[in-house]
Amino acid sequence: MQEILIHASKDHIEKVEIFKQLPEHILMKVVAHLRSEIFLPGDVIVSAGTPGNCMFFIYHGTVAVFTPQGREICHLEDGAHFGELALVFNETRVANVVAVTPCELFVSRRSDFLEAIAPFPDIKEHLISIATERLYQTQQETTE
Incomplete structure (x- = not known):
């Protein structure tokens, strides 16, 4: 099962800006720690104002992103991602995301990500x- 997850998620991860600079062996460490989660229509995946400690890759499905005031920003579908800032910063979520x-x-936790890049301070700084x-940019989008 882990090999299927690695193969399916590697393509998604390589599209994320913050992962593009990672050497292959670090990228594979990140992929190896991913876990799959299922959400049903109407399930709240992320709530604005709550602590962020992971990011999400949409393997299959559609989610809607809303401002804290309830204005819909966009829909994200297969292959998209959200929450990548939570891998680097210990900040609260700035948007609501609903299935x-x-x-x-696929979910990547901050602790796993930081562990994978810890031996490479120059990459971490970048x-x-x-x-x-x-x-x-995200703060500008959600406050407009």
């Missing part, structure tokens, strides 16, 4: 700069 259809998501820019 629109049955969804299978990822923090990318994530800082993304955090600023």
